[in-house]
Amino acid sequence: MMTINIKSVHKCAFCKYWYDPTNSAITPRNARLNLWRFDENAKCMCMKKNFEMKAIATCPHYECKLELVKWRE
Numbered sequence: 001m002m003t004i005n006i007k008s009v010h011k012c013a014f015c016k017y018w019y020d021p022t023n024s025a026i027t028p029r030n031a032r033l034n035l036w037r038f039d040e041n042a043k044c045m046c047m048k049k050n051f052e053m054k055a056i057a058t059c060p061h062y063e064c065k066l067e068l069v070k071w072r073e
Contacts, residue, residue: 001027001037001038001039001040002037002038002040002056003029003035003036003037004038005033005034006035006036006064006066007034010058010064011038011056011057011058012046012053012055012056012058012059012062013025013038013039013040013042013055013056014026014036014038014064014065014066015046015059015061015062015063015064015065016063016064017046017047017048017049017061017062017063018045018046018047018053018055018065019045019046019047020042020044024042025038025042025044025055026038026039036066038055038056039055040054040055040056041055042054043055046061048061
């Protein structure tokens with residue numbers, strides 16, 4: 001499993017078009033800091049491209065399916 005900051009790295013595993021309704025490929029590591037883990041070998045259908053994509057892939061259609069934590073200042 002790989003850990004990334006979903007605010008700066010846009011991987012298919014966190015895209016709303018990557019069809020994984022149970023979110024089985026992702027787990028929070030530290031949600032307050034937007035750090036999440038994902039299985040880079042997982043594959044699911046991309047609803048935008050209509051093609052099976054790996055979780056580690058990226059594309060210009062990326063839209064995060066998770067709500068990012070907003071810090072109070």
